[in-house]
Amino acid sequence: MKPEAVIFDIGNVLLRWDPEGFYDREIGEDRRRALFAETGVMEVNDEVDAGAPFRASIEDLAARHPAWAAEIMMWHDRWHDLASPPITGAIRLRDTLRAKGIPVFALTNFGDGSWDHALLRYGFLADFDRLYISGRLRLVKPDPALYAHVEADCGIAPDRLLFADDRADNIAAAARRGWRTHQVESWEGLARRLVAEDLLTEDEAGL
Structure with missing residues (x-):
C-alpha cells in the first residue's frame, strides 16, 4: 500500500541551507574557517534548534567574541541569506x-x-x-x-x-x-x- x-x-x-557558502562569499573561506573554529557558532545554532532563543543566543555569542561580533551577528541579521x-x-x-x-x-x-x-x-x-x-x-x-x-x-x-x-x-x-x-x-x-x-x-x- x-x-x-x-x-x-x-x-x-x-x-x-548553506552557512559555509554564505560566509565564504562574505569574508572568505579562511576567515570563515577561523570564525567557526574560534566561536562555535555552528554549535550555538544547534542549541537554537534544541530550543534556545534565537536572537539572544547569537547576541550572547557576539558579546563573548567581540573580535568576531559583526560576523556573528550576520547569523541573525542576514539569516535569510544563509537559508536561500x-x-x-x-x-x-x-x-x-x-x-x-x-x-x-x-x-x-x-x-x-x-x-x-x-x-x-x-x-x-x-x-x-x-x-x-x-x-x-x-x-x-x-x-x-x-x-x-x-x-x-x-x-x-x-x-x-x-x-x-x-x-x-x-x-x-x-x-x-x-x-x-x-x-x-x-x-x-x-x-x-x-x-x-x-x-x-x-x-x-x-x-
Missing part, C-alpha cells in the same frame, strides 16, 4: 501532494525563533498539515523520541510514512522505526520516488 503522508525536512530539501534560495521544484511537489489530499508534514531541526523569522520571508513554510519543529518540541533529529512523537501525534503507522531528508543519520533513525525514507540529493530524485510510491504521476511530478 502507498504511504498515507509525506514528511519533509526543510534544510536542503525545501530551502537551501527556496528549492522551487521540491516546494511544487509538496504543494501538488497537498492539492491531491495527501497530508504533508514538516519535521525539521529549526529554532522556534528562527522559524518565526523564516516565515517573514518564506511564507510557504506555513503550508503544512502538521509541523514538527525541534525548537518547539525540545527534541532534535535524530533523537528517536522525536520520531516517536510524530507517530503518536499523527496516528499513522510507521510504514505508511514517507520521510524525505538530506542527512543520512536522520534517515537511518527513521528507517529503524520502520518509516519509508528517501535521502534527498535533488528535487528530481524525490519526484521519482513519489512517482514510484504511486503518490504522483510523472506529469504531476514534473518529470
Whole structure:
C-alpha cells in the first residue's frame, strides 16, 4: 500500500541551507574557517534548534567574541541569506501532494525563533498539515523520541510514512522505526520516488 503522508525536512530539501557558502562569499573561506573554529557558532545554532532563543543566543555569542561580533551577528541579521534560495521544484511537489489530499508534514531541526523569522520571508513554510519543529518540541533529529512523537501525534503507522531528508543519520533513525525514507540529493530524485510510491504521476511530478 502507498504511504498515507509525506514528511519533509526543510534544510536542503525545501530551502537551501548553506552557512559555509554564505560566509565564504562574505569574508572568505579562511576567515570563515577561523570564525567557526574560534566561536562555535555552528554549535550555538544547534542549541537554537534544541530550543534556545534565537536572537539572544547569537547576541550572547557576539558579546563573548567581540573580535568576531559583526560576523556573528550576520547569523541573525542576514539569516535569510544563509537559508536561500527556496528549492522551487521540491516546494511544487509538496504543494501538488497537498492539492491531491495527501497530508504533508514538516519535521525539521529549526529554532522556534528562527522559524518565526523564516516565515517573514518564506511564507510557504506555513503550508503544512502538521509541523514538527525541534525548537518547539525540545527534541532534535535524530533523537528517536522525536520520531516517536510524530507517530503518536499523527496516528499513522510507521510504514505508511514517507520521510524525505538530506542527512543520512536522520534517515537511518527513521528507517529503524520502520518509516519509508528517501535521502534527498535533488528535487528530481524525490519526484521519482513519489512517482514510484504511486503518490504522483510523472506529469504531476514534473518529470
